[in-house]
Amino acid sequence: ILNVEQSPQSLHVQEGDSTNFTCSFPSSNFYALHWYRWETAKSPEALFVMTLNGDEKKKGRISATLNTKEGYSYLYIKGSQPEDSATYLCAFAGTASKLTFGTGTRLQVTL
């Protein structure tokens, strides 16, 4: 059983704060690491796919880094806004050709 862990489980920040969360995954048999954003009552929406050690991806105020040697990825949100409130999921893709999801970090941004 693959272990994909995310921390913290939940996070409550104020508008304008910057924040980050962690995804840890197996460092062997690595193919890709995916980040998804999941708003309540909607479906998960892809943010990033990262495949190379040292990858950094950015989309607006959201960015992510990848360390495959030690098995972790960070997701950063700069200047959080209420619309960033969602659950952020990471998913590990190994040799099994399928994704194993973490349990997510639930972010709540208040005014």
Add this chain to the structure above:
Amino acid sequence: DAGVIQSPRHEVTEMGQEVTLRCKPISGHNSLFWYRQTMMRGLELLIYFNNNVPIDDSGMPEDRFSAKMPNASFSTLKIQPSEPRDSAVYFCASRPGQGGSEGETQYFGPGTRLLVL
């Protein structure tokens, strides 16, 4: 593009009844995935297909669950007989490539919220 389409969006049924969930993947996508989301276990993969062929069904909970993909544009997930512990949100997702496409994004449907009484 309409995205991944799932039906029904909500289903309420009684224990023992048969439930059929439907999914239409994005046109041209070769891989299709069925997931179940619960509070206890998060998002877990039930089964996935490449080119309509089931590749890995190790996540299917038990024999009461079955999935088919008769053609590239349609898949079903059936639960017979249903039990209260099957209550969850069931998501379908599709991906453009086949095996070895771990770097490709999966596109999720809106989900079917199932409640078994």
